[in-house]
Amino acid sequence: MNSEAAILEVNQVSKTFKTKNFAGKVKHVVSAVSDVSFTLPARKTFGIVGESGCGKSTLARLILRLIESDGGAIHYKDRDLLKLSKSQFNDYRKDIQMVFQDPYSSLNPKMTLLDNVAFSLWVNGASKAEGRKQAYRYLDAVGIPRSFAERYPQMLSGGQRQRVAIARALVLEPKILIADEAVSALDKSIQAQVLNLFRELQQEFHLSMIFISHDLNVVQMMSDEVMVMYLGMVVEQGPADQIANNPYHPYTQALFNSAPSMEVGKRKLDDFRLIGELPSPLNPPSGCRFRTRCPFATESCASRMPQRVEVEPGHFVSCVLYPEVGSERRAM
Ligand SMILES: Nc1ncnc2c1ncn2[C@@H]1O[C@H](COP(=O)(O)OP(=O)(O)O)[C@@H](O)[C@H]1O
Numbered sequence: 155m156n157s158e159a160a161i162l163e164v165n166q167v168s169k170t171f172k173t174k175n176f177a178g179k180v181k182h183v184v185s186a187v188s189d190v191s192f193t194l195p196a197r198k199t200f201g202i203v204g205e206s207g208c209g210k211s212t213l214a215r216l217i218l219r220l221i222e223s224d225g226g227a228i229h230y231k232d233r234d235l236l237k238l239s240k241s242q243f244n245d246y247r248k249d250i251q252m253v254f255q256d257p258y259s260s261l262n263p264k265m266t267l268l269d270n271v272a273f274s275l276w277v278n279g280a281s282k283a284e285g286r287k288q289a290y291r292y293l294d295a296v297g298i299p300r301s302f303a304e305r306y307p308q309m310l311s312g313g314q315r316q317r318v319a320i321a322r323a324l325v326l327e328p329k330i331l332i333a334d335e336a337v338s339a340l341d342k343s344i345q346a347q348v349l350n351l352f353r354e355l356q357q358e359f360h361l362s363m364i365f366i367s368h369d370l371n372v373v374q375m376m377s378d379e380v381m382v383m384y385l386g387m388v389v390e391q392g393p394a395d396q397i398a399n400n401p402y403h404p405y406t407q408a409l410f411n412s413a414p415s416m417e418v419g420k421r422k423l424d425d426f427r428l429i430g431e432l433p434s435p436l437n438p439p440s441g442c443r444f445r446t447r448c449p450f451a452t453e454s455c456a457s458r459m460p461q462r463v464e465v466e467p468g469h470f471v472s473c474v475l476y477p478e479v480g481s482e483r484r485a486m
């Protein structure tokens with residue numbers, strides 16, 4: 155583990171989904187998350203980026219145990235969350251909260267904003283009055299005027315609704331907040347306001363954050379450390395500034411090159427853009443999963459998994475372009 159105190163350690167977590175046909179036979183196997191490990195330092199933001207379908211939400215759902223992992227461990231407060239029974243996990247459940255892309259689905263349209271925020275406190279045993287008192291505090295914190303408290307979610311703009319969803323996540327005083335595409339549905343100007351809000355709330359409530367987006371600009375801006383995923387696998391991971399200034403993996407470079415209005419980031423290969431569709435996760439390419447879209451791919455990429463190599467301190471890349479130091483010597 156690194157020197158910064160870790161609040162959460164995800165260790166070799168994997169998830170395959172099996173879809174069955176009418177006869178109950180396994181029809182497809184989707185490798186959604188494959189052997190993913192990372193550490194979330196306390197009060198920092200860990201960013202996860204990759205195209206849609208790369209396994210980001212599945213990873214978040216594994217951490218929250220909304221789905222069960224095929225293996226591995228997730229350490230929090232000296233416990234392996236994956237080994238806890240469902241009822242034991244409930245004691246930890248409120249420490250990890252999530253904000254989703256679509257607040258329509260997370261807010262109850264039949265409840266006022268105030269009651270939407272108070273609801274999880276009521277479920278946890280608070281009185282009606284106490285729940286509402288706390289809820290006001292959190293509506294204040296996210297910048298929703300008290301005069302809005304009796305309105306309903308559908309009366310709000312997208313940005314306001316997302317603020318209420320954030321208040322709802324914070325009211326249980328979580329230690330970890332997972333934002334999964336939390337600003338992806340918002341206009342650019344509103345996006346910036348909500349991103350600033352996340353930053354302020356992180357300071358105010360001492361949050362550790364996992365910030366997930368398909369948008370490298372946004373992840374880069376928000377995160378201390380960034381993990382780049384491709385078809386369920388981690389291809390590159392490191393301090394956010396190193397990933398921006400010196401991206402190693404061809405996929406990370408392609409993401410930077412494809413990002414509109416990307417200001418930071420050394421464009422190593424100006425004409426290298428991401429082309430073609432993401433291959434089907436039902437049948438991912440052998441060896442390196444990125445090889446079918448990689449201009450540097452050679453035959454060997456099809457036959458072996460690239461090793462994870464530390465290219466700079468704390469900066470890891472899984473690509474045969476960067477052989478392990480000393481591996482040539484070992485081969486002799
Ligand atoms: N419940 C499920 N059953 C079958 N396949 C799933 C399920 N959930 C996700 N997947 C598949 O897993 C892959 C990763 O999905 P997801 O984690 O949602 O990616 P992302 O959040 O990066 O867009 C996709 O191919 C998706 O279709």
Ligand SMILES: [Mg+2]
Pocket residue numbers: 207210211212334335
């Ligand atoms: Mg997703």
